[in-house]
Amino acid sequence: MRVSRRSILKGSALAGAVAATPAMAAMARSAPVVVFDSRIPESVAFAASQSAHMRFDLAHGTEEAARAIKDLRAVTGLTRWSDWTALRGVMEAQGLRLSEEIRAAAPLSGRTHLFRWTITAR
Numbered sequence: 001m002r003v004s005r006r007s008i009l010k011g012s013a014l015a016g017a018v019a020a021t022p023a024m025a026a027m028a029r030s031a032p033v034v035v036f037d038s039r040i041p042e043s044v045a046f047a048a049s050q051s052a053h054m055r056f057d058l059a060h061g062t063e064e065a066a067r068a069i070k071d072l073r074a075v076t077g078l079t080r081w082s083d084w085t086a087l088r089g090v091m092e093a094q095g096l097r098l099s100e101e102i103r104a105a106a107p108l109s110g111r112t113h114l115f116r117w118t119i120t121a122r
């Protein structure tokens with residue numbers, strides 16, 4: 001095998017991409033703000049599993065959470081679809097963009113309308 005400058009650059013670019021992927025995934029998983037609903041057991045379990053410096057409980061109303069979520073870099077949550085759509089509009093107006101949205105199974109409560117989502121700054 002012949003070693004050239006091009007092959008070294010390609011190898012280092014590939015190594016950098018491989019090293020950066022887990023770091024980016026970890027950042028997305030450990031968003032600094034978590035939104036949950038204490039009336040839904042799966043949502044409470046989700047919030048407890050996340051390392052966050054702020055948590056917002058939607059049982060107190062979506063308006064309160066929407067007012068509190070300002071100038072944030074990333075927000076993640078496990079909520080009902082209706083709560084998610086209300087919050088999404090507010091956060092998109094603040095410049096945040098959707099990075100993940102997954103329909104979540106809810107075996108504890110039997111709910112089928114829960115969504116796990118992450119929204120981040122550009």
